[in-house]
Amino acid sequence: MIGFVIRRLLHLIPVLIAASALIFFMMYAVPGGPVAVLVGENATPEQIAEATRQFGLDKPVVLQYVEWLWRALNGDLGVSLHSRVPVLQLIGERLPATLQLAATATVIGLALGIPMALVSALAQGSWLDRVLSGWSALALGVPTFWVGILLILLFAVELRLLPAASTYVPFWEAPWQMLRATILPALTLGLYVSGIFARFLRGSLIAELNADYVRTARSKGLTEGAIVARHVMRNAMLPFVTIVGIMLAGFIGGAVVTEAVFTYPGLGRLVIQAISSRDYPLIQGSILVILAIYILINLLVDVLYVYIDPRIDFG
Amino acid sequence: MQQTADRTVAGQSADPVLSIRSLSVTFVGSGKPIPAVRGVDLDVFENEVLGIVGESGSGKSVTALAAAGLLPGSARIEGSIVLAGRNVVTADADDLRRMRGQDIGVVFQDPSTTLNPLLPVGRQIVEGEVAHGRLAPVAGHARAVELLREVDIADPENRARQFPFQFSGGMRQRAVIAMAMAGRPKVIIADEPTTALDVTVQAQVLALLALRQKETGAAVVLITHDLGVVAEVAHRVAVMYGGRIVETGAVRDIFAHPRHPYTAALLRSAPRIDVTGDRLDPIPGQPPTPTDMPAGCAFHPRCAVSAGRERCRTEAPPLRPVGAQIAACHFAEETTVASAGIPASARTPL
Numbered sequence: 001m002i003g004f005v006i007r008r009l010l011h012l013i014p015v016l017i018a019a020s021a022l023i024f025f026m027m028y029a030v031p032g033g034p035v036a037v038l039v040g041e042n043a044t045p046e047q048i049a050e051a052t053r054q055f056g057l058d059k060p061v062v063l064q065y066v067e068w069l070w071r072a073l074n075g076d077l078g079v080s081l082h083s084r085v086p087v088l089q090l091i092g093e094r095l096p097a098t099l100q101l102a103a104t105a106t107v108i109g110l111a112l113g114i115p116m117a118l119v120s121a122l123a124q125g126s127w128l129d130r131v132l133s134g135w136s137a138l139a140l141g142v143p144t145f146w147v148g149i150l151l152i153l154l155f156a157v158e159l160r161l162l163p164a165a166s167t168y169v170p171f172w173e174a175p176w177q178m179l180r181a182t183i184l185p186a187l188t189l190g191l192y193v194s195g196i197f198a199r200f201l202r203g204s205l206i207a208e209l210n211a212d213y214v215r216t217a218r219s220k221g222l223t224e225g226a227i228v229a230r231h232v233m234r235n236a237m238l239p240f241v242t243i244v245g246i247m248l249a250g251f252i253g254g255a256v257v258t259e260a261v262f263t264y265p266g267l268g269r270l271v272i273q274a275i276s277s278r279d280y281p282l283i284q285g286s287i288l289v290i291l292a293i294y295i296l297i298n299l300l301v302d303v304l305y306v307y308i309d310p311r312i313d314f315g
Numbered sequence: 316m317q318q319t320a321d322r323t324v325a326g327q328s329a330d331p332v333l334s335i336r337s338l339s340v341t342f343v344g345s346g347k348p349i350p351a352v353r354g355v356d357l358d359v360f361e362n363e364v365l366g367i368v369g370e371s372g373s374g375k376s377v378t379a380l381a382a383a384g385l386l387p388g389s390a391r392i393e394g395s396i397v398l399a400g401r402n403v404v405t406a407d408a409d410d411l412r413r414m415r416g417q418d419i420g421v422v423f424q425d426p427s428t429t430l431n432p433l434l435p436v437g438r439q440i441v442e443g444e445v446a447h448g449r450l451a452p453v454a455g456h457a458r459a460v461e462l463l464r465e466v467d468i469a470d471p472e473n474r475a476r477q478f479p480f481q482f483s484g485g486m487r488q489r490a491v492i493a494m495a496m497a498g499r500p501k502v503i504i505a506d507e508p509t510t511a512l513d514v515t516v517q518a519q520v521l522a523l524l525a526l527r528q529k530e531t532g533a534a535v536v537l538i539t540h541d542l543g544v545v546a547e548v549a550h551r552v553a554v555m556y557g558g559r560i561v562e563t564g565a566v567r568d569i570f571a572h573p574r575h576p577y578t579a580a581l582l583r584s585a586p587r588i589d590v591t592g593d594r595l596d597p598i599p600g601q602p603p604t605p606t607d608m609p610a611g612c613a614f615h616p617r618c619a620v621s622a623g624r625e626r627c628r629t630e631a632p633p634l635r636p637v638g639a640q641i642a643a644c645h646f647a648e649e650t651t652v653a654s655a656g657i658p659a660s661a662r663t664p665l
Contacts, residue, residue, distance in 0.1 A: 212428035219385055219423075220443030220494070221415030230442075234433050309433060310478040 004306065008299050012292070019291050020072065023284050024065045037081050037278045072288070078281030082274075087285035090270065095289065097168035098267040101189070101259075102251035104182055106244065108190025113197025120198065121205035122228070132198065139195030148188040148261035155184060166262040185262040189255055193247045200243050204236040211235070237308055245301035252297075253290035331358035332501045332534050333382055333419075337394035340377050344389050349605045351377045353558035354394075356634075359502060364528055364535045366549030366566070368542060368581070370602045374558040375538050379504045382536070383419050384411045399501050416443040420495030421504045422524070425511040426487035430479040437463070437475025440494040449498065462493040465530075466523055485516035489523060496527060503528070506538045521548055542585050546570060554578045557603050557613030564640025574642035576620040576650050612644070620646050 038051045052058050056067065071078065077087040116136065120129045156164035166185050169178040208214065209232055217227045256268035267286060274282035306312050340352040352374040359365050369375040380386050382396050384403045396403040399418040401410065423429040430439055437459030444450035450458055456475060463471035466489040479487055488508060495503055505524060509517035525548040528535045537549055545552050545566060553563040554575065562575035573579040583596040600617040603609055609616055611628040621627035626645050637647040644650065 212423060212425065213431040215385060216421075216423060216429045216439075216491075216494075217431070217442075219383055219415055219419075219421040220446070220497075221412045221417075222443065222446050223412065226446060231431050231434070235431070311432060311480045 001303075001306070005299070005303065008302065012295050012299075015295060016288065016292060017069070020069060020284070020288055021065060023287050024068065025061070027280055027283065028061055034081055034278065034280045037280075068284070072285075077285035077288070080274075080279050080282045082277045082279045082282070087281050090282060091267070091286055091289050094265055094267045094270045096170065097265050098252055098255070099293075100168070100171060100178070101182055101185055101255065101264060101266060102248055104186035105189035105193065105251055105255075106248045108186055109193030109197050109247070110244065112190065112194035114201060116194065116198040117201035117205055118228070120202045121209060122224075124206055133202070136195035136198040136202075139191050140199070141195075143257075144188050144192050145257045145261050147191060148185065148258055151184050151188060152261070164262075166264045168265050182264075185255075185258050185264050188258050188261070189251060196243065196247060197240075201236060201240050204239050205232060208232045208235045234308060238305065241301050241304045241308070245297050249294045249297040252293045253287075329360060332361045332399060333357075333359040333536070334397045335378070335382065335394070336397075338378060338381060338396060339393040340374070340381055340386065341391045341393075342387075342389050343391055347606050348391075350608070351390075351558055351605050352381070353608075355555075355558075355560055357553060357560065357563075359534045359536055361501060361534050362528075362532045363551060364525065364537055364549045366537045366539060366545035366552040367555060368539060368545055368552055369555035370540060372602055372605060373555040374605075375555045376506050378555070379506055379536050379538050380421075382502070383415065383421050383504050385421065413447065416447055416498035416500060417449070418500055419502045419504065420498065420500035421506065422488070422491050422495045422508045424507040426484060426491050427479075427511070429491055430487060432479055434478070435476050436479055436482065436490050440475070440490060440497055443494070444497050447498070458497075459493075462497055463490065465496075466490070466493045466527065468493075483516075484512050485520055488512060488516075488520050492520070492524060492527060496531065496533070499531060500533060502534045502536065504536050504538070507540070508537070509544060510539075510541075517544075518547075524548065542570075542581060554581070557608055558605060559613065559643065560634065561614065561644070562640060562642040563634075568639040572638055572640075574637040574640060574647040574650050575614075575644045576618045577614045578642075579650050580617075580619075620644070620649050 034055065035048055035051050035057060038055065039047045043051075056064060059067075068078070075088065077091075079086055080090055083090070113136075116132050120132045123129050152164045155162040162180055162184055167181050169181045171178045209228075211232075213231060214227055217231050222230070253268050253271060255266060256272055258264070259266040259269045260272075267290060271283065271286050271290070273279075274286060335355055335357040338352055338355040338357075339350065342349040342351055351372075355374070355378050357365075357378070367375040367379065377386065377390075381390070381392060382398060382403060384406065386392065392404050394404065398414060401414065401418075403411065403414070406414065430436065437456055440459045440462055441450055441455045444458070445452050445455055459475040460471045463474055468474050468486060468489055474482070474486075479490075482490060492508075495505075508524060509520050512520060521544060524535065524537075527533075528548075535548075537544065539545060549566050551564065552566050552569055553560045554569070554577065555561065556577050562569060562573065562578045569578060570582065573582055577598075580596075580598045584598055598617055603613050603616075609628075611626070611630055612618070612621065612632050615621040615624075615627035618627065624646070630645070632643045632645045634641045634643045635647075637644075642650075
C-alpha cells in the first residue's frame with residue numbers, strides 16, 4: 001500500500017512539469033505582458049527596457065521557463081507583481097481557507113446526498129422518490145450565486161443570525177466561530193453537490209439493488225437493511241467515491257462565484273484577481289498548486305478504490 | 316379439487332416437504348400482464364432430487380423461485396406453496412426471512428454474479444447463519460472452512476478468506492452450494508446450477524450436488540433445460556411447457572416411455588453420442604410466449620400427434636395417469652416411444 005502511494009506520488013512529478021510548461025507557454029502566447037503591468041501605462045521606453053532586463057524577460061522564453069521551474073523546484077514561485085509579496089506566501093494564506101470550505105461543503109453534500117439517495121433508491125418510483133429527485137434536480141440547476149444571495153438575505157439580512165461576509169477562521173482555533181463564518185458559503189456549495197451526489201448514488205444503488213448477489217443475500221434470509229448496509233452500499237460506493245473526489249477537487253479552484261458572493265478569501269478568488277491584474281507569477285503559482293491538490297485528491301480516491309475493491313491490485 | 320401431480324409415483328410415503336397447489340404467477344407491469352405459471356401442482360419429498368425440465372419461458376424457474384419467496388414485487392401469486400408446514404405465499408416478510416437458510420436454500424445459475432465481489436467468500440457462506448443468530452460471529456470462519464471442505468475445496472482455511480474473483484467458476488459454484496447448505500435447509504432449489512459452467516466442470520458440480528444431497532437427506536429441486544442433467548442426478552422429473560406441468564413421473568419411466576408428445580420430442584432433440592451419423596431432430600416452431608398462449612393444449616401448434624385435431628385446439632388437457640406416470644395430453648396413449656427410448660444420459664461424457 002505504501003509502495004503504491006509512493007509510486008503514484010512519483011507519477012505526480014512529470015504531470016506537474018508538463019502542466020507547468022503548458023501554463024507558462026500559454027501565458028506567454030497571450031497578448032500583453034508582465035512588463036506593462038510592472039511599469040504602468042505612462043512608462044517611457046527606457047523604463048520598459050529596464051524592467052524587462054530586471055525581471056529577466058529579455059532572455060529566450062525557454063530559458064525563462066527553465067529558470068522559473070528551477071526556482072519552483074526549490075520552493076520559490078516568485079513574487080507577486082501586484083503586491084510584491086512572495087507567491088507562495090499569498091497561496092499559503094488562501095489555501096487553508098479553501099480546503100476548509102471545500103471539506104465543509106463536501107461533508108454537507110454527503111450528509112444530505114447519501115440519505116436522499118438511499119431513500120430514493122429504496123422507495124424507487126414512489127412519490128417520495130419523485131420529490132427527492134425533483135429536489136436534487138433543483139439543487140443542481142439553480143446557480144450557486146443566487147442560492148448564496150438568498151441565504152445572505154435570509155440569514156444575514158432578515159434573521160441577522162450569521163454574517164453576510166464570510167471570513168476564514170481556522171477550525172482548530174475557534175470551531176464555533178469557524179462554523180458561523182463558513183456555514184453560508186459551505187451550505188451554498190453543499191446544497192449544489194448534494195444534488196449531484198444524490199442523483200449519482202441513487203443511480204448506482206438502483207443498479208446494485210438489481211444485482212444477482214442481492215437476490216443471493218435475500219435467499220440467505222438477510223434483512224433488507226443488512227443487505228443494503230453490507231452488500232449494496234459497498235458496491236455502490238465504488239463509482240461514488242470518484243464523483244465525490246471530482247467535486248471536492250473542483251472546489252479547490254473552482255468555487256470562485258461562491259467565494260465572490262461571500263467575499264470569502266479562497267484560492268479561486270486569488271486566481272481571478274491574479275488574472276485580471278495580469279500577475280503572471282501568481283497565476284502560474286496558484287494554478288500549479290491547485291493542480292497538485294487536484295492530483296492528490298485523485299490519488300486519495302484511487303487509494304480508497306483499492307481499499308473498497310479487493311479486485312484492484314496495488315498496481 | 317386438487318390433483319396431485321405426483322400421486323402415482325411410488326416410494327414416497329412421508330408428507331411432502333414442499334407442496335405446491337394451483338400455483339399461478341402473473342407478472343404485472345406497465346404492459347400486458349404476463350402469466351408465467353398457469354396452475355402448477357407439485358410435491359417434493361425429502362431425500363429426493365426432482366428435476367424440472369423445460370425450455371426458456373416454460374415457467375420452471377418462476378415456479379422454483381416462488382417456492383423460495385424470491386419473486387420480484389411485480390409477481391402476482393395465486394395458489395399455495397407449503398414449505399415445511401408454512402405457506403410461503405401468505406407468510407409475512409419476517410417469517411419468510413426466517414424460513415430462508417433453514418427451510419430452503421438456493422443455488423443460482425451464474426456463480427460469477429451471485430456472489431458479492433467485494434466480500435470474502437467465507438463470510439458470504441456463513442452470513443445467513445450469523446444473521447439468524449444460529450452461528451456466533453466468532454465461529455463464522457471455522458464454520459465456513461468446514462462447509463468449504465464439505466464441497467471439496469482444497470485449502471479451505473485460506474480459500475475462506477479469499478474473494479470470489481480468486482475462485483474459478485466451478486469453485487465459485489461449489490462455494491454457492493456450501494452457502495445454500497449452510498443452514499441445513501430441507502429444500503434446495505438449484506436453478507440451472509451448471510448452465511454457466513464449463514462442460515468439464517458441469518459434471519463435477521452436479522456430482523457434488525448429488526453427493527451433498529445424499530449426505531444431508533435434503534430435497535433438491537433441480538431446474539434445467541438439459542435432460543442429460545436430469546438423467547444424471549434426478550429421481551423424478553416434471554416437464555413444464557407454457558407455464559404448466561405437462562408430464563411428471565419417475566425419471567426411468569419417463570425416459571423409457573414418454574407419454575406427452577412434448578417430452579418425447581425433447582428426448583428426440585437431445586444430442587446423443589451413442590448413435591453416430593444420427594441427425595438431431597429439433598422440435599419445430601418456437602415455444603409459446605406467455606402473453607400469447609395458444610388455446611387448448613399449448614403445445615398443439617408444434618405437436619405431431621395433434622396434427623390438426625379439433626380437440627387439441629379447443630380443450631386444455633388435464634393431467635391424468637398414463638402408464639406409470641401422469642401426462643396432460645388427450646392422446647397420450649398414441650405417443651410412441653420408438654424414437655425416444657434411449658436415455659439421454661448417454662449423450663454427453665458426464
